Amino acid sequence: MMSDNRSPRPQRSLPLAVRDDLLRFMDEQQLGPGDQAPTEAQASQMFGVSRSTAREALRLLEQDGVITVVHGRGRFLSAAGTLRVERPISKFESVTEMLEALGYEPKSAVLSVEQAPASAQEASDLSIAQDDPVIRLFRLRFTDDEALIYSVDVIPRDFLPGPIAHRDWSGSLTTALAAQGHAIVSSVARLRAVNLPREVEDRYSLHDLGPWLLIEETCVSRSGQKVLYAQDYHRGDQMAFNVIRRR
Amino acid sequence: MMSDNRSPRPQRSLPLAVRDDLLRFMDEQQLGPGDQAPTEAQASQMFGVSRSTAREALRLLEQDGVITVVHGRGRFLSAAGTLRVERPISKFESVTEMLEALGYEPKSAVLSVEQAPASAQEASDLSIAQDDPVIRLFRLRFTDDEALIYSVDVIPRDFLPGPIAHRDWSGSLTTALAAQGHAIVSSVARLRAVNLPREVEDRYSLHDLGPWLLIEETCVSRSGQKVLYAQDYHRGDQMAFNVIRRR
DNA sequence: CGGTGATCGGTTGTCTGACATCATGCCCCA
DNA sequence: TGGGGCATGATGTCAGACAACCGATCACCG
Numbered sequence: 001m002m003s004d005n006r007s008p009r010p011q012r013s014l015p016l017a018v019r020d021d022l023l024r025f026m027d028e029q030q031l032g033p034g035d036q037a038p039t040e041a042q043a044s045q046m047f048g049v050s051r052s053t054a055r056e057a058l059r060l061l062e063q064d065g066v067i068t069v070v071h072g073r074g075r076f077l078s079a080a081g082t083l084r085v086e087r088p089i090s091k092f093e094s095v096t097e098m099l100e101a102l103g104y105e106p107k108s109a110v111l112s113v114e115q116a117p118a119s120a121q122e123a124s125d126l127s128i129a130q131d132d133p134v135i136r137l138f139r140l141r142f143t144d145d146e147a148l149i150y151s152v153d154v155i156p157r158d159f160l161p162g163p164i165a166h167r168d169w170s171g172s173l174t175t176a177l178a179a180q181g182h183a184i185v186s187s188v189a190r191l192r193a194v195n196l197p198r199e200v201e202d203r204y205s206l207h208d209l210g211p212w213l214l215i216e217e218t219c220v221s222r223s224g225q226k227v228l229y230a231q232d233y234h235r236g237d238q239m240a241f242n243v244i245r246r247r
Numbered sequence: 248m249m250s251d252n253r254s255p256r257p258q259r260s261l262p263l264a265v266r267d268d269l270l271r272f273m274d275e276q277q278l279g280p281g282d283q284a285p286t287e288a289q290a291s292q293m294f295g296v297s298r299s300t301a302r303e304a305l306r307l308l309e310q311d312g313v314i315t316v317v318h319g320r321g322r323f324l325s326a327a328g329t330l331r332v333e334r335p336i337s338k339f340e341s342v343t344e345m346l347e348a349l350g351y352e353p354k355s356a357v358l359s360v361e362q363a364p365a366s367a368q369e370a371s372d373l374s375i376a377q378d379d380p381v382i383r384l385f386r387l388r389f390t391d392d393e394a395l396i397y398s399v400d401v402i403p404r405d406f407l408p409g410p411i412a413h414r415d416w417s418g419s420l421t422t423a424l425a426a427q428g429h430a431i432v433s434s435v436a437r438l439r440a441v442n443l444p445r446e447v448e449d450r451y452s453l454h455d456l457g458p459w460l461l462i463e464e465t466c467v468s469r470s471g472q473k474v475l476y477a478q479d480y481h482r483g484d485q486m487a488f489n490v491i492r493r494r
Numbered sequence: 495c496g497g498t499g500a501t502c503g504g505t506t507g508t509c510t511g512a513c514a515t516c517a518t519g520c521c522c523c524a
Numbered sequence: 525t526g527g528g529g530c531a532t533g534a535t536g537t538c539a540g541a542c543a544a545c546c547g548a549t550c551a552c553c554g
Contacts, residue, residue: 014508033471039534050509052299055535063310065433071535072516079471080433089438090337092492127280127326186312186493188330193440193460193483211458211483213440217492222315224280224325236440236458243490245339245464246433261537286505297538302506318506319545 018047018057023066026077033082037067037075065246080246089241092187092219094174095141095149095232104143108170111138111204115157115164122154125218125229133157137169140204147206150196150233159227173228174219182221184228189217191241196233211236265294265304270313273324280326284314312491327491336488339434339466341421342388342396342479351390355417358385358451362404362411369401372465372476380404384416387451394453397443397480406474421466424475429468431475436464438488443480458483 022043031037037058038046044054058075061067065080087093087101099106117131126134134154141149153173159182160167167176174184194214201207212233219228269290278284284305285293291301305322308314312327334340334348346353364378373381381401388396400420406429407414414423421431441461448454459480466475 033469041534052510053508056508059306069535070517072533073518074534077471078432079467079469082471083433083435083465083467085435089490090492092494127329184494185315186325186327186491188327188332189490189492190487191336191438191460191490192487193458193481195458211440211442213438213460218330220312220326220330224315224323224327226280226326234440240437240439243336243436243438244433245337245436247339247431288505299539300537303537316506317546319504320547321505 014049014053015056015060018043018049018053019060021047022057022061031077033077033079035077037061037077039074065244080244083244085242085244087242089189089243092184094172094184095151096172096174099141099143099148104148106141107143109140109142110169111140113137113164113169118154118156122229126154126156126226128156128226135160135164137173139169146238147209148235148238150200150204150206150212152231154229155227159225177221177227182223182225182227184219185222187217187219189215191215193236194233209235209237213239213241261296261300262303262307265290265296265300266307268294269304269308278324280324280329282324284308284322284324286321312493332489332491334489336436336490339431341419341431342398343419343421346388346390346395351395353388353395354390356387356389357416358387360384360411360416365401365403369476373401373403373473375403375473382407382411384420386416393485394451394456395482395485397447397451397453397459399478401476402474406472420475424468429470429472429474431466432469434464434466436462438462440483441480456482456484460486460488 022038025046026037040051040055040058043049043058044051047054049057058067058069062069062075065078067075067081068078069075087098093101096106096108114136115133116136118126118128118134120130122128122134123130123132128134134156137151137153137155139151139153140147141151155173155177159177159180161180177184192214193211195201196206196209196212213236215230215232215234217228217230217232218226219230221227269285272293273284287298287302287305290296290305291298294301296304305314305316309316309322312325314322314328315325316322334345340348343353343355361383362380363383365373365375365381367377369375369381370377370379375381381403384398384400384402386398386400387394388398402420402424406424406427408427424431439461440458443453443456443459460483462477462479462481464475464477464479465473466477468474
């Protein structure tokens with residue numbers, strides 16, 4: 001029997017901790033697709049939590065596609081659990097975080113910053129009024145003199161107060177927004193294969209770098225506001241993205 | 248107060264029904280981002296279910312990014328609810344299904360079919376032994392004489408028995424596999440922006456169609472077997488993919 | 495008068511126990 | 525031997541209670 005030595009730091013919620021315990025347990029037991037996962041009763045006893053909490057933990061596993069539930073029978077390992085994928089795109093992370101996870105030391109060149117009234121497109125994407133002031137930030141991420149990402153970020157002016165001239169824009173926008181109480185918790189993104197816009201190619205000498213993967217992303221803060229609209233052009237020969245798909 | 252006229256048709260689970268009721272309710276009330284959603288107590292009373300069920304329904308909404316929960320305060324609408332995401336890529340669908348959902352009438356040209364020993368790459372991707380026999384299927388999807396997708400499908404021979412010469416390869420591979428008891432339930436995909444391989448461009452006259460979005464996808468069946476390795480090249484100017492991201 | 499800590503009402507998180515519903519396999523009987 | 529009822533074990537739902545947390549109010553004290 002396993003002890004519930006989880007007393008010192010709940011920190012994250014109990015169900016999350018139990019979920020991880022369950023994952024560890026099933027990993028140790030070398031369970032494969034089709035095998036039965038611990039039942040609610042077993043899980044609650046194994047880890048010393050109530051059935052509700054155990055049930056919640058199992059539901060988290062179901063949400064991740066690790067198990068599927070059959071009423072009256074039990075829960076069973078699904079095939080998706082065997083597919084481990086690192087950094088799925090469905091997990092939000094900032095460009096900075098992503099590059100660091102890839103082992104790059106992300107350097108960032110600020111091409112320009114400006115404050116301007118929102119275009120119709122931007123206003124629509126950010127659910128603000130047209131001509132509301134926004135900050136537009138053009139940057140180039142690179143490593144070892146190799147361009148990796150050309151990005152355009154649009155932020156409603158209110159979310160990032162203070163003079164734009166004296167801020168260090170080379171750092172992470174998401175942490176800057178988080179410092180203002182607008183931590184990003186989710187986003188909706190759209191992926192397309194494109195060429196870099198001609199004028200960008202010309203202005204920054206980014207010719208002949210092949211196709212780019214454009215990610216247009218609207219980011220939502222914890223309070224439910226759209227705080228950032230980003231267009232990130234990723235070098236196709238350098239960057240790739242993984243995703244788990246389920247029926 | 249709302250009545251619980253849900254007696255005749257449970258059908259789908261109770262929490263799912265309550266979730267939809269909640270969505271309708273919040274829509275009628277014209278709640279916007281930042282507004283508070285019904286509490287667990289309110290929801291359980293409104294729809295005549297226990298608090299556990301109401302809680303579960305609210306959790307489903309949270310899972311969809313419609314609301315965010317704050318311990319001790321309540322649940323609040325997120326702007327993500329206003330961003331409706333059609334056909335998120337995390338939801339598995341076959342190329343045929345996708346094209347139909349886009350309103351295309353997918354026509355499919357079989358460029359070639361062959362049986363051959365698996366390459367090292369293919370063997371690794373499909374977790375089979377090198378030189379195990381596989382079927383290789385090269386196709387072009389198009390509509391109105393416009394090429395949309397160039398695809399290469401690799402299937403271990405065992406999963407699709409019978410003579411390969413007399414099969415209609417223009418239909419959906421996933422349904423063919425499902426008919427053999429190998430229905431695809433999940434997959435791992437990798438997205439990249441690329442140019443079409445030179446020899447493919449030349450052979451099929453696919454020049455000057457701009458960048459392509461390459462999706463390399465390993466599909467697994469319910470029993471956990473890897474039954475299909477697909478490379479789908481999507482025309483960048485025609486196809487785009489959406490995804491919801493969460494921290 | 496102003497700051498500060500206690501208290502309270504509201505909300506989500508967790509626990510306990512019970513019953514309903516569903517799926518399966520066994521046993522008994524016709 | 526075949527079939528139906530039933531025991532068993534699993535998830536689904538219900539009810540009630542208490543804990544943890546947050547925000548606002550209010551009384552107290554310097």
